[in-house]
Amino acid sequence: YYEHNANFSIEGQDLAKNQIVYSTKFPEQFQFDGILGNDFLSEFDMVLNFPDGFVLLRKDHSVPFEELGFQAVITQFPMGYIILDGFINSSNSKKFMLDTGSGMSYIALNDDEKSDFSAGEKTHYFDALGKIQEGDVRIAKKVCIIVPIFCQDDAEFLTGKNSFQLNLQKNEKLFGLIGMNWLLEKEIVISHSKRKIYFRNQQN
Numbered sequence: 001y002y003e004h005n006a007n008f009s010i011e012g013q014d015l016a017k018n019q020i021v022y023s024t025k026f027p028e029q030f031q032f033d034g035i036l037g038n039d040f041l042s043e044f045d046m047v048l049n050f051p052d053g054f055v056l057l058r059k060d061h062s063v064p065f066e067e068l069g070f071q072a073v074i075t076q077f078p079m080g081y082i083i084l085d086g087f088i089n090s091s092n093s094k095k096f097m098l099d100t101g102s103g104m105s106y107i108a109l110n111d112d113e114k115s116d117f118s119a120g121e122k123t124h125y126f127d128a129l130g131k132i133q134e135g136d137v138r139i140a141k142k143v144c145i146i147v148p149i150f151c152q153d154d155a156e157f158l159t160g161k162n163s164f165q166l167n168l169q170k171n172e173k174l175f176g177l178i179g180m181n182w183l184l185e186k187e188i189v190i191s192h193s194k195r196k197i198y199f200r201n202q203q204n
Helices: 110-114 163-169
Strands: 004-009 013-023 042-047 053-058 071-074 085-087 093-099 125-126 133-144 151-159 174-178 186-190 196-201
Touching: 085 174
Parallel strands: 093 174
Antiparallel strands: 004 013, 042 053, 042 186, 071 196, 085 093, 085 133, 125 133, 133 151, 186 196
16 A cells, blocks of 8 residues: 545535545456545535435534434444444344445354344355455344334345454454445434434435
8 A cells, every 4th residue: 555645626626635545456346446434534524315425514514404304313433433333133232333335234143143134145245355255144124223213124234254254353342334235225414523423214
């Protein structure tokens, strides 16, 4: 990796100056030119509304999210990571990391925990090196994130030994990762300025 300083702008509007970035060669399968990490994104409040897109708001904005139908929950942001409480099949809460760079959610299961999930079809995904890997999918009857009323039925999770598992092993308190597949039915605001997550079901 090589370290550089870069300026970021969108449609002529400056977003960040002298931001430290790291350059490397991406695998040909990756159809993008770079990755925006939490070090950059944490300078904004993010409105995630997939698949339509997302909005970056400067921290001094005055958007009244509660008046727009969002509910707010105080959230942990250790070292820029976003940690959420999750409830699987009405179990006690477990810690998940919200990974905005992952297309799928992931859980690390012990053998005695697999009975809480039904087996799904195998799936293919790109690992961190751009290689296509095959993984097992487990389905939970009901998963609630942040609070017990913000839920998804028949939620799919990638599992097994892979790069996701290695990342989770670095922190034994984390049970899994919440990826973008969970956000297809949800709309959330990640507010680094207020240390909160705002959420609501997507609007028609």
